[in-house]
Amino acid sequence: MIEGQDQYMRGELMFQQGRYEEAAAFFKEAIAVNPESDAVYADLSMCLLEMEGRRKDALIAIDEAIKLDPEYGNHRALRALVLCRLDRGKEALVAADEAIALEPEDAFTYASKAQAYMSLERWADAEQQAKQSLDLDGDNSFAGNLLAMCLRLQGKVSENEQRVDQLLADNPEDALAHYNAAWSALQKNDYKKAEEHFKESLRIDPTFEGAREGLIESFAARSAFYQTYLKYCFFMQRFTEKARWAIVIGFYLAYRFGVAILRQIHPILAVVFAGVYLIFVLWGWLAPGIGHFLILLDRSARIALKKTEKLDGLAVGGGLLLGIALAIVGAVWELVPLMIIGGALCAGTLPATLALTNESKRGRWVFGSIMAYVYLVGLGVAIAEGVRSSAEMAEWSVTLLLGGGVLTFLCTWIGGLSSLHKDAVE
Numbered sequence: 001m002i003e004g005q006d007q008y009m010r011g012e013l014m015f016q017q018g019r020y021e022e023a024a025a026f027f028k029e030a031i032a033v034n035p036e037s038d039a040v041y042a043d044l045s046m047c048l049l050e051m052e053g054r055r056k057d058a059l060i061a062i063d064e065a066i067k068l069d070p071e072y073g074n075h076r077a078l079r080a081l082v083l084c085r086l087d088r089g090k091e092a093l094v095a096a097d098e099a100i101a102l103e104p105e106d107a108f109t110y111a112s113k114a115q116a117y118m119s120l121e122r123w124a125d126a127e128q129q130a131k132q133s134l135d136l137d138g139d140n141s142f143a144g145n146l147l148a149m150c151l152r153l154q155g156k157v158s159e160n161e162q163r164v165d166q167l168l169a170d171n172p173e174d175a176l177a178h179y180n181a182a183w184s185a186l187q188k189n190d191y192k193k194a195e196e197h198f199k200e201s202l203r204i205d206p207t208f209e210g211a212r213e214g215l216i217e218s219f220a221a222r223s224a225f226y227q228t229y230l231k232y233c234f235f236m237q238r239f240t241e242k243a244r245w246a247i248v249i250g251f252y253l254a255y256r257f258g259v260a261i262l263r264q265i266h267p268i269l270a271v272v273f274a275g276v277y278l279i280f281v282l283w284g285w286l287a288p289g290i291g292h293f294l295i296l297l298d299r300s301a302r303i304a305l306k307k308t309e310k311l312d313g314l315a316v317g318g319g320l321l322l323g324i325a326l327a328i329v330g331a332v333w334e335l336v337p338l339m340i341i342g343g344a345l346c347a348g349t350l351p352a353t354l355a356l357t358n359e360s361k362r363g364r365w366v367f368g369s370i371m372a373y374v375y376l377v378g379l380g381v382a383i384a385e386g387v388r389s390s391a392e393m394a395e396w397s398v399t400l401l402l403g404g405g406v407l408t409f410l411c412t413w414i415g416g417l418s419s420l421h422k423d424a425v426e
Helices: 005-016 020-033 038-049 055-068 073-085 089-102 107-119 123-136 141-153 157-170 175-187 191-204 209-220 224-236 241-265 267-296 307-333 336-356 361-388 395-414
Strands: none
Touching: 005 020, 005 038, 020 038, 038 055, 038 073, 055 073, 073 089, 073 107, 089 107, 107 123, 107 141, 123 141, 141 157, 141 175, 157 175, 175 191, 175 209, 175 224, 191 209, 209 267, 224 267, 241 267, 267 307, 267 336, 267 395, 307 336, 336 361, 336 395, 361 395
């Protein structure tokens, strides 16, 4: 038996069962016995890639494999996939091109380039590379699933349906195929069918985090409100990040122009238009948190939520309802402290939803700090004004509250920065 073969085979078995911690331990044992095996380093990299917070280690492992066998294109293709998960799409594209140069007839190398293009949100280029991969190997399920995703993200509904049907016909036990089928159903507003496919995907692969998140989306889509939000998302996802920013800025300029025109006609029309724009802006940010809140109210669905998602639901949905209620009661009874606390709860929903479910440490720190400021200032000013018992708020109270308002508004702009949602290196 080859040195380290027993540990390696045990690691492979654990990996296939989704027991990544144990698999990684066995792979490391195999490396300790046979440190010159590039294959073990590559498998360790794939294993670490599936473990939370270990993507940087996955990159280190695949780099070791490349050092041991720099002429094997599949190692560089795997490196491209790791870089994609680290949100380093441009580097991933370079690695994929290197893989293709070494293995021009290997379907996996072209599939890795398709994945790199997808990480850069270049859907059409990703589609072309996925088709190139399938031309070399028509049974490549990885490329087939990537192609299905590319087609859906471009709004090519009929082509996507054909591809998904083919994937399921070829392998009904493919978790990724059911995942694609679920999103296709959700895009057609068929949340029941989406739930079925997401559940089937999780049955096949209980560790598939994407399927769990998709299942939550399908649960939330039971609400007509959330269905509207998803339609907006499906529309915007067709564009690159730069194009989406252009659309957002375009909406803002249209808003400013519209307000200026309506103000000349009648001030009330300008106020109404500004209110509609504000609802549109906040609706896009708060919808996921409200969706989590709606799921919390469903006894059969709430078990799918993580702790952070439950907190997000309470902070956004619960905070919004409680905040509005307190603000109304405060206004009716002329209780300024209640109005302040209610306003702070409502304002805090935006930084809260950006902080609680954020993957980025930097993002959690930025938005978490804003959330803490809004809540603490709201509570502190409310207590201070309650003690003062004055009809007019103190100047410093107004200044602090305005600061919270400015920071909340700032979230609507910096909240779209990818650097505040994903860490380049974990």
